Amino acid sequence: MRVVLNLSDLSSEHQPYVGGKAATLASLRQKSHNIPPTQVVPSYVYQEFLETTQLAGQIQVEMGRKDFSEMRWEEMWDASLRIRNLFQRTPLPEAIRSGLREQLNPDFLEKALVVRSSSSEEDSARQSFAGLHDSVVNVQGIKRLETAIITVWASLWSDRALLYRKELNLDPHRSSMAVVIQTLIIGERSGVLFTQNPNDKTTASLEAVYGLNAGLVDGSIEPDGWEISRANGAILKQRSVHRSSFMAADKHGTKKEKLPSSLENKPPLSASEIAAIFNLGKEIEICFGSPQDIEWTIQNSIIWLLQARPITTLNQDISDPRTGYLNLHRSFEELKTLRLKIETDLIPCMEHLATTMAQVNLQELSDTRFVNELNNRRESLDEWEEKYRTYCIPMAHGIRLFGTFYNDLCRPEEPFEFVQLLSGTGMKALQRNQALLELASQGLKNEDLEEIISGDDRFNDVTGNYKKSIVDLLSHFPKQPGAHKVSIQKNEQDRKHLEKHYLAKFSTDERDKGVEILELARASYRLRDDDNISLGKIRHQLDLAEKELQRRLKKATGQNLAVLAHAEAKETGFHASTRLGRDHSPHLLRSKHGQISVRQYQGQPAAAGIATGKARIIQQDSDLKTVETGEILVCDAIDPVMTFVVPLAGGIIERRGGMLIHGAIIAREYRIPCVTGIAEATNIIKTGDKVTVDGYLGLITIHRE
Amino acid sequence: MTDDIYNKVAELFQTQNLGVLATNLDGHPYTTLVAFAEEKNLKHLLFATSRATRKFANLGQDKSVSLLIDNRQNKADDFHEAMAVTVRGEATEISVNDKPQKLTIYLAKHPSLRNFVRSPNCALFSITVDCFIIVDHFQNVVELRP
Numbered sequence: 001m002r003v004v005l006n007l008s009d010l011s012s013e014h015q016p017y018v019g020g021k022a023a024t025l026a027s028l029r030q031k032s033h034n035i036p037p038t039q040v041v042p043s044y045v046y047q048e049f050l051e052t053t054q055l056a057g058q059i060q061v062e063m064g065r066k067d068f069s070e071m072r073w074e075e076m077w078d079a080s081l082r083i084r085n086l087f088q089r090t091p092l093p094e095a096i097r098s099g100l101r102e103q104l105n106p107d108f109l110e111k112a113l114v115v116r117s118s119s120s121e122e123d124s125a126r127q128s129f130a131g132l133h134d135s136v137v138n139v140q141g142i143k144r145l146e147t148a149i150i151t152v153w154a155s156l157w158s159d160r161a162l163l164y165r166k167e168l169n170l171d172p173h174r175s176s177m178a179v180v181i182q183t184l185i186i187g188e189r190s191g192v193l194f195t196q197n198p199n200d201k202t203t204a205s206l207e208a209v210y211g212l213n214a215g216l217v218d219g220s221i222e223p224d225g226w227e228i229s230r231a232n233g234a235i236l237k238q239r240s241v242h243r244s245s246f247m248a249a250d251k252h253g254t255k256k257e258k259l260p261s262s263l264e265n266k267p268p269l270s271a272s273e274i275a276a277i278f279n280l281g282k283e284i285e286i287c288f289g290s291p292q293d294i295e296w297t298i299q300n301s302i303i304w305l306l307q308a309r310p311i312t313t314l315n316q317d318i319s320d321p322r323t324g325y326l327n328l329h330r331s332f333e334e335l336k337t338l339r340l341k342i343e344t345d346l347i348p349c350m351e352h353l354a355t356t357m358a359q360v361n362l363q364e365l366s367d368t369r370f371v372n373e374l375n376n377r378r379e380s381l382d383e384w385e386e387k388y389r390t391y392c393i394p395m396a397h398g399i400r401l402f403g404t405f406y407n408d409l410c411r412p413e414e415p416f417e418f419v420q421l422l423s424g425t426g427m428k429a430l431q432r433n434q435a436l437l438e439l440a441s442q443g444l445k446n447e448d449l450e451e452i453i454s455g456d457d458r459f460n461d462v463t464g465n466y467k468k469s470i471v472d473l474l475s476h477f478p479k480q481p482g483a484h485k486v487s488i489q490k491n492e493q494d495r496k497h498l499e500k501h502y503l504a505k506f507s508t509d510e511r512d513k514g515v516e517i518l519e520l521a522r523a524s525y526r527l528r529d530d531d532n533i534s535l536g537k538i539r540h541q542l543d544l545a546e547k548e549l550q551r552r553l554k555k556a557t558g559q560n561l562a563v564l565a566h567a568e569a570k571e572t573g574f575h576a577s578t579r580l581g582r583d584h585s586p587h588l589l590r591s592k593h594g595q596i597s598v599r600q601y602q603g604q605p606a607a608a609g610i611a612t613g614k615a616r617i618i619q620q621d622s623d624l625k626t627v628e629t630g631e632i633l634v635c636d637a638i639d640p641v642m643t644f645v646v647p648l649a650g651g652i653i654e655r656r657g658g659m660l661i662h663g664a665i666i667a668r669e670y671r672i673p674c675v676t677g678i679a680e681a682t683n684i685i686k687t688g689d690k691v692t693v694d695g696y697l698g699l700i701t702i703h704r705e
Numbered sequence: 706m707t708d709d710i711y712n713k714v715a716e717l718f719q720t721q722n723l724g725v726l727a728t729n730l731d732g733h734p735y736t737t738l739v740a741f742a743e744e745k746n747l748k749h750l751l752f753a754t755s756r757a758t759r760k761f762a763n764l765g766q767d768k769s770v771s772l773l774i775d776n777r778q779n780k781a782d783d784f785h786e787a788m789a790v791t792v793r794g795e796a797t798e799i800s801v802n803d804k805p806q807k808l809t810i811y812l813a814k815h816p817s818l819r820n821f822v823r824s825p826n827c828a829l830f831s832i833t834v835d836c837f838i839i840v841d842h843f844q845n846v847v848e849l850r851p
Contacts, residue, residue, distance in 0.1 A: 056781035064785035064842045173782065593711035593747075593851060599838070600846035699844060 003045050003099030004181075007038045017042035019118030019178040024288070024308050031287055033280075034304045036114075036182040039105055043120055043176035045096060046153050052093040058086050059157065063173070065602050065698065066657070066677060068166060074658030075677055076166075077159040077400060078604055085407050085415035087154035092146050100149075101142060104181075112184040112249060113139040115148040116307070117155060120176045132161045133177070137214050138184055138249045145181070151408075152179050159400075185304045186249055187297030189268040191216060191223060194311060195281040196230065196291035203236060204228040204278060208268040211246030213295055213306065214254045220333060221245055221256070224267050226274055233278050240267060256333075277303060284308055332520060335398045339523050342395055347527075347534050350384060354537035362548040374549055377542040384538055392531040398524025399660055405517065409505050416659055421498045421518065422525035423669055424491050428533045429643040429662075430669055436644055491669065525665070532662060536639070597704055598684040604657050605698035606664035609673035611651035612692040612703075615685045618642070632691045634681050638663030646670060651693035653700055655681050667695075675700050710849055711747070714790055714837055717776060718743040718750075722815065724774040724792075726752065728763035735763055741772065742814040748851050750792060750832045751799075751811045753822045761828060768795040770832055784843050791838040799829040807831065 010018060010026040018026075022040040029035045050056040062079050071079070092100070117133035134155035136148035155161060156177045165172050191208030207216060207223035215221030225239035243264050248257045269277070277296060280303060285292050288310065295306040357377065365373060399422065406418035435456070439449060499518070506514040616627050618635040624642060627633065630650040637656040638646065646652070646666050650673075654663050657677025667674035673695030678684075681700075685691060690703040718741075726739045737760050739752040750772065754761050764770070775789035799807045807829055812819055821827055837849040 051781075054781075057784050060781050060784035060786075061843055066842070173785070593849070595850045596710055597848050598846070599848050600844060602842055602844045697844075704848070 001045070001048065001095065001099055002103065003041060003096055004103035005040045005042055006105075007035070007040065010040070014042070016120065017044055017178060019043065019120055019180075020309065021116060021118035021307055022178055022180050025180065025305075027287065028284065028305055028308060033284070034302055036185050036304060036306070037105060037107065038180060038182045039108070040118065041100070041149060041179040041181065043178040045099075046177045046179075049090075049092065049096060049153065052095070053090045055086060055090055059083055060173070062086070065604060066679075068162075068172070070679065071166075072657055072677075073159065073163060074656075074661065075604060076162045078657075078659045080157055080159040080162060081400075081403055081407070082415045083157040084154045084404070085412070087150050087157075088147075088407060088411055089413070090150070092150070097146065100146065104142075104145075108145075108181065108183065109142060111140075112186075113145060113148075114182045114184050114306075115139055115145065115152055116180040116182070117152050118178040118180045119156060120178070132158070132164055134158070135214075135217075137212065137254050138252060140252065144252065149179050149181075153177050180307075182306070184249065185297050185299050185306070187212065187299045187304065189273075190295075190297040190306075191268070191277075193277055193281045193294045193296065194291070195285040195294070196311060197227065198311060200227075202230055204230050204281065206269075206274060206277060209246060210243065210259055210263055210268050211248055211257075212254060213247075213297060215245070215247030215256065217295075221247060224269070226269075228274070228278050230282075233275055235271070235274060238267075243268075273298065273303075280305075332398075332401065332517060335395065335401070335520055335524065338391055338395045339398075339520065339527065342391055342527050342531060343523070346387060346391060347531055350531070350534035350538060353380060353384075354534065354541055357538070357541035362545060367552065370545075370548065370552070374545045377538075377545050381538055381542045384535055388531065388535050392527070392535075395524055395531075396528045396660065398521055399528060402517065402521030402524070406502065410502060417498065418521075419525075419659065419665075419668060420491070420494050421502060422522050423665075424495055427526050427529045427665075427669075429529055429666060433644055433647060437647070491671070528660065529662060529665060598680070598702055599704060600699060600701045601678055601680070601684065603653075603675045603677035603698050603700065604659065605695050606654075606659050606661075606676040607652070607667035607672060607674035607695045609651075609671060609695045610692065611673045611695075612690065613650040615653075615687055615689045615691045615702075617682055617685065617687045618645075619682065632693055634685050634691075635663075636682065637661060638666060646672065651675075651691075651695070653678055653681050653685070653691070653693060655679055710839060710847055711851075713788065713841075714839060714849065715743075715747060717774060717788055717790055718747070721774050721776060724752075724772045726760060727771040727773070728760045728796075729767045729769060730759075730763045731766075735759060739772070740815050740818060741774065742811045744810060746851065747837075748834055750794075750834065751807055751829060752796075752832070753811065753818065753827055753829050755824075756826050756828055764796055764798075764830065768797060770794060770796045772832060788839070788841040791840075792832060792834055793836050793838065794832045794834045796830045796832045799831055804829055 005014065005018065007022070007026050007029050010023065015023050018040045022038075025035055025038055029038075050059070062082050065079065066075065091097075115136045117135065119133060132155075134152050136151055139145050139148045156175055157172065162172055165175065189208055189210055190213035191206065192213070193207075194205040197203045197205045204227075206226045206228060208225075209216045209221045209223045211221075216223045222241045224241055224243075225237075226235055227237040228234065229236055243259055243266075245256050246259050247254050280296075281292065281294055284294060284305075288308070291311045292308045293311050294308045297304050297306060357380075360373060362370060362373065399419075402422070403416070403418045406412075406421070407415060410417070412418070439452060444452070502518065503511060503514050611632065613630050613632045614628075615634050616623070616631040618624060618627075618633055621642075624645050627645050627648055629648050631648070632651040632653060633645070633649045634653045635655070637654050638652065639662070643662075643666055646663075647670055652663055652667050652672060652674040654661070654674070654676040655678060656663075657679075658664065659676075661676060664674055664676055673693045675693050675695060675698050677698075678700055685700075685702055692699075692701040692703065694700070722740055723738050724741045725736050727734050727736045729735070737758070739754065739760075742751045744750070752772075770793075772792040772794075773789060774792065775787060777783040777787040777789070808822060811822065811829065822829060834851055837851070839847045839849060
């Protein structure tokens with residue numbers, strides 16, 4: 001088997017096996033353009049790898065947990081991480097390894113390389129996968145090359161690539177991946193040329209940075225930009241930026257470095273270089289017959305072409321669908337900025353706002369003042385939900401980024417091992433539960449408990465039925481002597497052990513970086529939950545106002561309320577999220593064809609362990625106080641404000657899927673088996689059913705006679 | 706959900722010719738491949754066997770059977786794509802009076818077995834279905850009682 005093909009040997013017959021990128025590079029080479037020495041691992045080698053190692057079947061199992069079309073993004077990410085881990089833990093079969101060693105250009109063993117994707121769907125005129133698959137820059141030595149090839153193959157299954165395929169209705173199981181291996185040209189300046197601006201067909205667009213292109217492509221370095229007339233090459237607009245850093249080759253990989261001060265005020269390209277790159281681009285456009293997106297680098301005044309692909313977004317009414325998926329990629333630098341904003345600005349503001357709202361006695365307000373208060377709360381929630389989407393959700397990507405980083409570094413058997421390393425970071429939800437446990441152990445009367453809870457800021461989203469539920473539940477807590485203390489101690493031991501293992505992977509001079517990355521990931525994990533709780537408090541205050549509106553409307557007095565009567569009350573918080581307009585049909589479903597009962601269903605394994613117990617369906621807040629120790633909670637999702645019930649549960653089944661949703665995080669903290677993503681959970685199970693939760697495999701079993 | 710599952714079972718039966726029949730003799734399970742045909746409402750499934758076979762002897766002692774019908778293709782895709790239905794029920798031999806009508810159904814699906822089923826030594830059985838246990842997506846299990 002030819003494991004490696006030379007670019008010079010490629011002809012049209014190879015096109016199906018080498019992907020668009022390699023085919024384009026071969027054409028450019030034929031036209032005598034400066035292309036780095038390049039070889040290609042064809043896609044049939046990828047197929048051989050999948051078949052020989054039986055990885056194909058394992059991927060099918062991971063992707064088969066749910067219909068692809070029904071998967072939420074979180075579930076795709078989870079599946080993607082598991083699949084990436086399978087790839088990383090599977091060595092190349094001997095036939096491929098020996099073929100690679102024998103057929104690889106001997107020079108490549110001595111040089112730094114770039115390993116790029118060239119998937120069968122990639123870079124066609126219909127769709128571009130630009131930026132969706134991985135490239136590995138600065139690979140040295142055969143072992144690292146083998147790992148890099150596997151990393152690029154695995155990126156066919158990245159969450160971004162899966163989402164994009166879902167959008168385009170492409171079957172990921174039919175996708176394949178060739179790999180381009182090039183020598184790394186360490187250019188002094190690099191960039192991207194769009195020979196035709198996607199938004200203006202009369203201009204071309206050029207962007208450039210100092211150093212390697214990796215900084216521009218991953219968005220970590222802001223480029224200078226030029227708009228150029230396609231008609232005569234004249235520079236129409238120039239965008240200068242604050243130049244402070246550049247991407248350099250590191251020992252293995254790349255790193256961001258400070259730009260020498262002499263270059264800070266100097267654009268990366270001169271007018272003559274801009275003209276040369278533009279003219280080269282026009283030539284390539286003519287060669288391929290369509291506008292091109294070209295990556296280039298300049299080394300010792302020579303312009304090297306790294307890759308070219310057709311621009312697929314021309315003449316489209318909609319914006320590039322890739323944009324959203326590319327946004328899933330966040331750098332640690334961006335996350336540091338986000339963390340600061342969330343910790344020092346957003347959460348304190350949300351807490352302050354909720355506390356201020358809680359001080360208003362709604363029932364005492366006149367109708368006019370009440371209407372103002374209600375509208376303010378509605379606007380506030382809209383505003384904070386928008387901020388939550390803009391800042392808090394992207395911050396959660398820090399967990400995912402760390403997961404990938406940790407797995408690349410440690411290659412754990414269990415792909416979600418990293419979550420243990422992030423837990424125990426003092427989440428608000430857990431602090432609240434700890435406070436409740438302490439209250440429970442004091443044997444107070446119910447009236448006293450209600451008073452204490454009312455006077456504690458940590459519980460200012462807990463009122464009405466919730467408060468009653470909590471007080472009822474507290475009487476159950478002492479029945480679990482020390483169980484959760486044990487789990488917390490065990491978590492702590494595991495965490496310390498893993499931390500030691502993780503840090504041992506860094507050399508002495510890199511250890512500080514390892515600590516910094518871990519600290520940021522822990523913040524991301526903690527904030528993922530804390531910001532939810534803070535937002536929940538605002539939501540809860542609006543909920544109270546909406547209820548007050550309903551109360552006043554029933555009385556139907558006053559002019560302002562007559563106006564308000566036309567406004568639809570908003571449903572918020574737990575009350576809304578648990579309804580969602582679904583009908584809760586019984587667990588046994590009848591039709592003209594007979595009676596159907598679900599025996600076993602597959603979701604996602606969100607917290608390890610096995611538990612069997614009586615099911616308790618949670619559909620409304622009054623269900624909370626009926627929960628008994630050891631029962632299996634079955635719900636839409638564990639809302640942050642209902643976390644207090646979790647320590648009583650024997651197991652958890654959630655409709656929403658994902659390893660990093662609130663309920664899954666809390667379940668892991670308490671070591672309670674949890675399965676998520678059982679979309680029909682509240683329909684197929686009824687309270688009282690005997691249910692087994694298998695948190696290892698992500699299975700639930702409903703025991704029937 | 707109900708119609709959807711029923712239709713999936715019906716489609717599987719239409720597209721498959723063979724199933725694995727399990728019979729029982731003194732607590733020892735015994736499996737063989739049989740050509741089956743389904744009746745319209747899926748409440749009965751038909752298969753034919755020579756009277757000299759082990760399964761025929763077993764059925765004389767214990768009518769309880771299980772029949773596995775699936776669409777696996779022995780490929781990696783099976784873990785994601787394949788569906789299996791285990792039929793649980795009781796198998797009884799079709800009486801002489803009913804045989805012509807049931808044979809019409811059976812031969813419509815298996816015309817090549819015409820000579821086989823007309824042999825005097827061949828018995829036609831009907832499985833009265835108690836329930837279908839349907840497995841798809843590798844581990845999702847649903848029971849349907851027609």
